[in-house]
Amino acid sequence: MANDKNLIINKIQKGPVCIHCCASPDDGERVNAQVVETENKLIIIDTMLMRPYARELRQYADSIGKPIDRVYITHAHPDHWFGMEFFQDVKNVSLPETVEEIKMMAQLEIDFHRSQHGDLITDKMYLPVPDATEGNVEIDGVVFRLHKIVAAEDLFMLAIDLPEVKTLIAQDLIYNKVHLFVGQRSYEGTMCFDGWINALKKFMNEEYELVLPGHGVPTDASVFLENIHNLEIMRGIVESSNGENFVQNALEAFPEYGLRSMIEMSAFFLFQMK
Ligand SMILES: [Zn+2]
Secondary structure (H helix, E strand, O other): OOOOOOOEEEEEEEOOEEEEEEEOOHHHOOEEEEEEEOOOOEEEEOOOOOHHHHHHHHHHHHHHOOOEEEEEOOOOOHHHHHHHHHHOOOOEEOOHHHHHHHHHHHHHHHHHHHHHHHHHOOOOOOOOEOOOOOEEEEEOOEEEEEEEEEOOOOOEEEEEEEHHHOEEEEEEEEEOOEOOOOOOEOOOOOEOHHHHHHHHHHHHHHOOOEEEEEEOOOEOOOHHHHHHHHHHHHHHHHHHOOOOOHHHHHHHHOOOOEOHHHHHHHHHHHHHOO
16 A cells, blocks of 8 residues: 555456556545446546545546546445546436436535535536446447346445456445445335345356455455345344444444444434434
């Protein structure tokens, strides 16, 4: 780790595709943006939470020297779309439901994160084009398979796989050795656990060789069972805890995991925003 105030970039070559997994430091919620480099183009998945990291992501992408074909925004949580500010000259795409969710939540999220980080956070809402639909998209000769996930870590999420290179760009469907955010409830108040676990079970049969999480370092298909197990543990902790002891109970269950702030954010949504 050269400098803990810069992106940590992990380059992985898979056949004709090079994936640059760009991780922000802890104050940027350790969120990953993925730069998928094909022969002639770049496809970017998510755009970071904080301005310095989003700016660095853009500079890094530009340094590769290929045009950005599009940016996919996988879901409406702010650590994935705030950085769109630095990609306004290219096409940003998401599920239509994600656009609606961003519209609904943007002001609350901007106010919350600016209260913590001030001007290091965007002051404006940016909206992707609501063009993403399930199915195959071929870009520069590479098949991107888009999957819509409902009622998991967020209400609606996009996961993208590249079947030819057995790679899943899972984003927040997968966390690797980072505390899970389990604070999302459906509009009816249902918690995330069942939908999230069902989605993981669907993807775990695909025999991926490379799985790119939304938080934590790139990994392999063994992460599916680990995430399912962790979600079951977190479900038990949510059910047996209150606003006072939830954070401590979650920390004790996963002593080796990073990013305590994820637990605190879960606590806020589970016990204060009810
Ligand atoms: Zn995230």
